[in-house]
Amino acid sequence: MTPVVELEGARKRFGAVEALKGVDLTIGAGELVALLGPNGAGKTTSIALMLGLRQPTGGRARLFGLDPNDRRARSRCGVMLQESGTTAVLTVAEIVDLFRAYYPSPLPTTRAIQLAGLNEKAGAKIGTLSGGERQRLYFALAVCGDPEALFLDEPTVGMDVETRRAVLDSIRSLSAAGKTIVLTTHYLEEADQLAHRIVVIDHGIVIADATPREIKSRIPSKRVNFHAETAIADVVFKGLPVQNLEIVDHRVHLLSNEPEAVLRGLFERGVVVRDLEVTGADLEEAFLSLTRRA
Amino acid sequence: MTTPSVAPVLRMLLAQTKCEVLMRWRVPAFSVTNLVLPIVFFIFFGLPVANLRSADGVSIGAYLLASFGAYAVGNVMVYGFGIGVANERGMKVDRLMRASPLPPLVFMLAKVVTALAFAFLALVLLIGFGIVAGGIRETPLVWATVILRLLAGSLPFIALGFAIGYWSGPHAAPAIANLIYLPLSFASGLFVPLGQLPEFIQNLAPFLPSYHYAQLAWSALGAGHESLGVSLLWLAGYTALFLTLAVRTYRREERAKFA
Numbered sequence: 092m093t094p095v096v097e098l099e100g101a102r103k104r105f106g107a108v109e110a111l112k113g114v115d116l117t118i119g120a121g122e123l124v125a126l127l128g129p130n131g132a133g134k135t136t137s138i139a140l141m142l143g144l145r146q147p148t149g150g151r152a153r154l155f156g157l158d159p160n161d162r163r164a165r166s167r168c169g170v171m172l173q174e175s176g177t178t179a180v181l182t183v184a185e186i187v188d189l190f191r192a193y194y195p196s197p198l199p200t201t202r203a204i205q206l207a208g209l210n211e212k213a214g215a216k217i218g219t220l221s222g223g224e225r226q227r228l229y230f231a232l233a234v235c236g237d238p239e240a241l242f243l244d245e246p247t248v249g250m251d252v253e254t255r256r257a258v259l260d261s262i263r264s265l266s267a268a269g270k271t272i273v274l275t276t277h278y279l280e281e282a283d284q285l286a287h288r289i290v291v292i293d294h295g296i297v298i299a300d301a302t303p304r305e306i307k308s309r310i311p312s313k314r315v316n317f318h319a320e321t322a323i324a325d326v327v328f329k330g331l332p333v334q335n336l337e338i339v340d341h342r343v344h345l346l347s348n349e350p351e352a353v354l355r356g357l358f359e360r361g362v363v364v365r366d367l368e369v370t371g372a373d374l375e376e377a378f379l380s381l382t383r384r385a
Numbered sequence: 386m387t388t389p390s391v392a393p394v395l396r397m398l399l400a401q402t403k404c405e406v407l408m409r410w411r412v413p414a415f416s417v418t419n420l421v422l423p424i425v426f427f428i429f430f431g432l433p434v435a436n437l438r439s440a441d442g443v444s445i446g447a448y449l450l451a452s453f454g455a456y457a458v459g460n461v462m463v464y465g466f467g468i469g470v471a472n473e474r475g476m477k478v479d480r481l482m483r484a485s486p487l488p489p490l491v492f493m494l495a496k497v498v499t500a501l502a503f504a505f506l507a508l509v510l511l512i513g514f515g516i517v518a519g520g521i522r523e524t525p526l527v528w529a530t531v532i533l534r535l536l537a538g539s540l541p542f543i544a545l546g547f548a549i550g551y552w553s554g555p556h557a558a559p560a561i562a563n564l565i566y567l568p569l570s571f572a573s574g575l576f577v578p579l580g581q582l583p584e585f586i587q588n589l590a591p592f593l594p595s596y597h598y599a600q601l602a603w604s605a606l607g608a609g610h611e612s613l614g615v616s617l618l619w620l621a622g623y624t625a626l627f628l629t630l631a632v633r634t635y636r637r638e639e640r641a642k643f644a
Binding site: 142143144145146162163165166167168170172174175176177178180181185186188189190191192193194195229232236242 | 390391392396397399400401403404407408411412473476477478480481483484485486487488643644
């Protein structure tokens with residue numbers, strides 16, 4: 092079966108900046124993949140190459156085995172982009188109806204609006220929608236054609252908690268119905284909740300491509316803070332499973348997956364520890380530290 | 386499975402045109418300017434002299450209706466495309482459209498069809514007003530010829546509109562469209578007959594696109610200054626020029642946004 096997305100050594104240079112430095116990525120039918128990374132990592136550029144919104148400066152991008160600009164490939168995709176707009180003077184139902192006409196076998200208008208949770212706003216002019224409602228409208232436009240694949244670039248940005256939960260539920264049910272879904276996010280938690288596969292992108296390369304469980308196991312899960320009685324140096328921690336070590340005077344902050352082993356090692360090396368705190372690490376912070384390191 | 390792999394182009398075009406019409410109708414900056422402004426101009430410049438005739442027997446009222454008709458259609462095209470396209474670029478509509486299965490050509494064609502429909506409506510309202518309020522009489526065939534020629538000859542102004550729309554930003558587009566189109570119309574004798582304008586403008590007019598465009602309508606009344614062939618040749622030349630500009634600015638945009 093032809094993969095939905097193929098990036099082969101895909102590179103993209105914008106002037107002096109190389110946004111993608113050779114990305115290899117294959118996404119098969121029915122996968123729910125999250126592209127995860129901090130802002131500016133290359134997630135949006137990756138999506139743009141997949142959809143033919145940008146042309147690779149090196150390597151190759153295919154969509155359903157075709158040139159991404161091919162109308163047959165486009166007709167199988169629904170997209171939700173950052174930084175795109177639409178007219179203010181049409182109503183929600185009117186524009187959903189318009190986008191349905193672009194696809195060979197679309198959903199009923201009311202169904203698309205319902206999937207986006209916009210039922211009560213169907214007759215409202217787009218110009219009167221709040222930021223979160225507008226995001227939901229773009230989601231409706233992405234799904235209204237009943238496409239096989241959905242590309243959602245930061246779909247939950249600007250949504251309140253409730254809206255976000257509703258849209259994530261819709262994404263899950265679309266995935267359960269067999270749709271291929273590619274979304275970008277800079278929240279590990281969101282990727283973890285949704286995706287079967289997480290592709291971590293940083294500085295224009297893929298630094299991890301694995302299940303959410305595997306990704307999380309690579310990220311230090313505990314934060315350890317303590318006060319050392321005598322001044323200590325980095326070298327004391329040599330060989331111990333610590334990350335993001337910070338020593339300020341006698342205060343020590345670090346992240347670790349095995350805080351017990353770290354403490355045992357320190358005790359054996361004669362470090363006297365006071366005011367010890369071991370807490371769950373902030374997932375996002377821990378994740379960002381991972382990408383920064385790469 | 387025999388499901389078609391792409392949507393039928395005609396269905397796309399119809400849906401797109403319907404929305405374009407709604408969008409234009411609901412924005413007074415377009416609908417009022419397109420439909421009402423030519424009538425207001427005619428009330429000031431045309432009505433007071435509607436019942437006069439020139440030395441060679443042409444109705445001044447009909448002549449001015451043809452002039453303002455030419456102004457009205459060019460107005461729909463230059464403003465509609467100039468400001469419309471610039472606004473949509475400002476709102477980044479193009480990005481979403483670009484990722485959709487809608488072919489760009491259908492997107493543009495829907496705009497052209499919509500603009501022609503508004504131009505037709507503007508002409509019918511203007512001429513209807515002249516007949517009712519000014520008592521101007523010509524045969525239906527003459528009016529039909531004026532309308533058809535003005536619609537068919539509007540291509541250079543569509544191209545000019547696209548060029549302005551791709552060249553300027555959403556804030557500058559109205560000013561640029563005005564700065565180009567109003568002086569062009571005035572100097573071509575669309576507001577005041579050429580004979581009443583200063584001599585240097587009379588000398589300049591035969592080089593302007595709207596001068597040759599208005600000839601299409603004036604000659605339908607037997608008041609043209611040149612043969613139809615000459616008018617069409619000039620208009621074809623200007624179409625080529627403006628289309629080149631439009632394509633160049635469009636390509637520049639493509640390179641910046643989608644390369």
